[in-house]
Amino acid sequence: MRKLTSWLLILSSALLLASFVSPVGGQLVITSSFGEFRGTGNRGPHFHMGSDFSTQMRSGVPILAAADGWLVRIEIDEDDIYGNVVVLQHENGFRTLYAHLSGFAEQIKDVVNSVVSEFGKRRIVVEFPERSIWFKAGEAIGYSGQTGEAAQPHCHFEIRNSDETICYNPSDMLSVPKPADARFTVRGLIIDGERFDYVENRVYRFRGPWPKIAVDAVTSVGRNVIGLRSLKLYFDKDLVYHIDLGEIRLDEFNNVWAVYTENSVADGYRYSAYYKLYPDRVSSVVKFNKFPELGQLPSRTNVSIVCEDVWGNEYELKFVLERR
Known part of the structure; x- marks a missing residue:
């Protein structure tokens, strides 16, 4: 029984590692890790609830869906800690969150333009019907930026459970190369x-x-x-x-x-x-x-x-x- 349990744990871990692909095209370069201390922002000192990946300090770089999934919500807010946000739900039971975006994918732009024209620059959260808008793994959900508290443009990426009560360390579920100079x-x-x-x-x-x-x-x-x-x-x-x-x-x-x-x-x-x-x-x-x-x-x-x-x-x- 002990050997079977160990094998199942190994298999489960392997499945988790295979669950997500890079949210940034090309070489995935980590710049901040999950759980780090953050002392700034309008919500006070807090944990860094995701991992940051480099976009070479460039805005407008496509940020990619890390797995097939449907759009749960977008958050339009340039001043909150997270800035502009996209959240996807995946068949594997997890949700992924992409923050600090400078813009949204084409299939979301009409919704964004409509609500911004009606409500202006205030914080706007738009929730979408289940399975109504789909993204394939590797498809752009938005574009890198530095909205929110980001000091430089980058990809902030989170993995959450489906009811968004727990955040998981993305390094446990992504293949993140170790830099040669680390x-x-x-x-x-x-x-x-x-x-x-x-x-x-x-x-x-x-x-x-x-x-x-x-x-x-x-x-x-x-x-x-x-x-x-x-x-x-x-x-x-x-x-x-x-x-x-x-x-x-x-x-x-x-x-x-x-x-x-x-x-x-x-x-x-x-x-x-x-x-x-x-x-x-x-x-x-x-x-x-x-x-x-x-x-x-x-x-x-x-x-x-x-x-x-x-x-x-x-x-x-x-x-x-x-x-x-």
């Missing part, structure tokens, strides 16, 4: 509020029964930084805490302080976000938390933080904690 980078470590450079096997001091550890770690790709897929904290090889950014509920859109420290910054040009590896607020992305039963750590503890990038590669940070 490198894992640890940019800082915080222990009990004090900042340090990370040095492998270094001894760091802490107070109290156990330390509050936070780490700023990313994948650097050229001038972009890509957030992590998951982090696991071990004390003396014992798993203590696990953050997994495979999915985020929509009702946790603003619950970023459960995962990131409050000095995190992301404004389109700067990105510095420390992942909290200790319990602070309740979040569904925290998959394992042993701190309530941990008690007091020994005076000297070996620490390991296993970081997984969006391509499934793992990197281990190792250091030692000693009580002051």
